[in-house]
Amino acid sequence: MGEPPGDGESSSTDGGLSPGLRRLTRVEYSHSIRDLLDVTVAKSDVPAEQLSRGHSQIASAQKVGYADIGGFYELGLTIAQTAAPRILEQTGCKDDACLSTFSEDFLPRAFRASTPSAVLDRYSDLLAQVDAGATLEERLTTWLATVLSSPYFLYRTENGASASGSLRELSDYEIASRLSYLVWQSGPDEVLLERAAQEQLGDPATRESELDRMLSDDRARAGLRSFVLDWMGVFENSLPKKNVALLDQVPADFPRSAEIGLHLLIDDLLFSGQQATFTSLLVSDRVYADSSLAPAFGLVTDSTQHVALNVPPGERRGILTHPFVLGAHTKESGASPFPIGKFIFENLFCETVPPPPPDIPTVADDDASGKTLRQRLEAVTSESSCSNCHQRIGPPGFAFLTYDAIGRYRESDGAGVPYDTSGTLVIGRDRTEIPFSDTVDMLTKLAETPAVADCIAKRFFRFAYGRFEGVSDGPEVEALSALSRETGADARALLRALVVSPQFSQVKIK
């Protein structure tokens, strides 16, 4: 196991270089549509981004295929069919000339840039090219569906203002997008676009004041939440896929309630106090639950709204033990110690875990042996070809044996033997050992481990820039890591450090 190489999977030798454009993720697409057209789009309806080592934001990993293009067009058409009647009502437009005026206002917001006259003309002409029998509403619908199918909408460029050379200064409009998608996971608003038009965003002080303004906007909650969900490796609600026998034991709205509960907890911990640290998410004993979700935490409430509650001491702590997060890392019906251990190493320590060797040894399905699941798994992975990794990913994985596939606490296994969740974390190249007595002790120590703060800083860097860090990013990443260690990975402090950094307005192009 070791550090990841410098860049995306397909370009591991290109550390620090960017392709110059970033496809909107599903979250970014959904939020952009909400802010542009006031239409709600389910994330699951948007063509999926390609994950790269557990990151949804890596620009170089994205390829938009034939089916994606069809999907984007059909989704854009559905959105346009909803939005067009409202636009006609709001603008009072009765003819194409009026819609052309609307077009001139709308396109710079949709394309997040000062739109060249050739593009404006193309889209103005488009209205007249719709088939002759189409009504005004149908022409506008077609026009809007086209805008939403355009690469100018589907990608945000970070290509720099200059035409050549690898290190470039971003245009002000590109800085506006980088800022708004980092903080809001959505496109720039009119204020940011105006700042861009006046070429003010190259100035770090202006960016910082804009950051303050944006953090006071509710949209910032979605931005940081999106980072946390990426960090936690949660890209969809996995709970509905669990074994039917398990789901039969919880209310039908349990999966949705778990998702809402996690969102509320993240929002609370990152936005309600003076200090908003990512490490606090790992150790909070607070949860948000309604009557459907509370029993999974061993709690009771008759509230149909989510309310803040404290979990029983000793049973769980923080978002890693939240059913919504656990559900993303457990199998349909059982515990998954090794996948969870691998996840801990990759997402909390930023260490890579290689795939299993080809000659996977056999495991006797020998419940009659009297041995526990942990004992049997440790026995089978103790051989030399496995032990190097499994001695490390095993202990943090076994610490989660006390939760079933939908995140409910259980003290002992089917035979009544209490789970042994103690172990030792062995991290880093120097193989630092961190012993822990149980799950809660491990989570507490995780939150205090400098390597976790370092990893949060790295992941935040990747989230902001859409690429893995390269050698030349060393000083910025080290500064972020130092800040993260010092503040317990304070979300606002990390954001501020990124936004005022000179690198925030630059890009290195491959």
Added chain:
Amino acid sequence: MKLSRRRLLEQAGLWSLLWPILRSQSARAQVELAPRRVLIFFSPNGPIMERGPASGSERNFELNEFWSPLNRHKADGCFFSGLHQAGVPFGEHNEYGHQSAGTGALTARTTEGTNHATGPSLDQFIGQELQKAGILTPQRSLLWGLHNSTGNWGPWYEAAGKSANPENNPFRALEALLPSVPVTDGKVDPRLLRKRLALATAYKDCRELSKQLGSQGKEMLDFHCGNLESLEKSVVEAIARPPAPSCQPLTRPDTLLQADASFGNAENHDEAMKAFRSLIPLAFSCDITRVIGFSFGGTADRFALPSSYGIPSSEAVDSGDSGPQHHAWTHVYDEGADKRTALRSFTQWYAEQIALVIDRLKATPDIGGGTLFDSTLVLWTCELGHQTSDPIQPHPNGNVPVMLFGKGQGTVATGRFFDGDGSSESALTLHQLFVSLIQYSGLTNVESFGNSGTGALEWLAG
């Protein structure tokens, strides 16, 4: 993007006047031969406890009970035992495991050290190459299934590192087909005209933006632009083509489920399959596409059957899975009766679904007086093969069962059994079979696919 005749006419305002005449001319020019079609099924995980679908000699063989539902089509099939997974040829890489099986099962390529496939899967390759060869259909290819995401291990890929995800909602699948179902009143569905306009405009934007980028961004966006162009070609073909005489329009999929049903839920699998069985003949008889991929599950899929099937639950320990699902049983390291019951049930279910699809193809009239089955080759391959013993290795890439159904307009001698030797060299046979399918589709000059240049499988001709 060359659409010159049509665009010139549009710009001159003549298109709406001339279109009915052009369409009529196109209809008269049509050759009265049924199009050649390819239907590819993939099932996850594998039969594990049985070596292959048949035993006996080439022309005197019996089907194994795991595949017994296909007995009624035995005379129309070629059954292959003892083949090695196409993506792990010649023992170069991982001999076992889901990853190499999934990424290579339909791409016939190794991962070359990456975490994903390094080329397109067979269905996508055929669709892409047919279009490049000018054999145009309203949809380049269709990919449907009982799940809607695959991730890094496939087996469906548009290109290296680019997964293709099946559509698992038959209502959405039909909605996507309907504008392409040719009508007989001489009118083009305006939805197609508008879609073409949108794609053509987006294509201009794409090329314009691509010019501004560095090499990596340009490569990424050019892939996007190429697919925009490809989809526009498909739409143009849908606009221009005449109605197929055999086309049987459909207003809703044949199912008791509603459009908002959970189609990924195992309890709905039988009804979902029934719905897709009604769509496959529609897509082929209306010549909307020449190639369909159908996925029962992605690699290592936690595929399950409706609870009414009474599949026993597993107690697998190392994968974290347990319960009555296919993947969990691949992690049970014994040869017990419950394991056999479960794996037989899964395999028989897949076999029955394919048999039912073939029933429909045989019952659907086609151009020239035959049925769709006369011109369709149906391939079924899967992820894993037969476990070896001592020690039991339940993730084998060897001894993968493969079946091909259909006489392919007289090109395939069916009712035969091919007994491979199970070695890694037998991957060659699977490569050749893939090339045969490619050539059958009309790409007669293609001599290789995936990792090795092998030519076609001459054995098929008898």
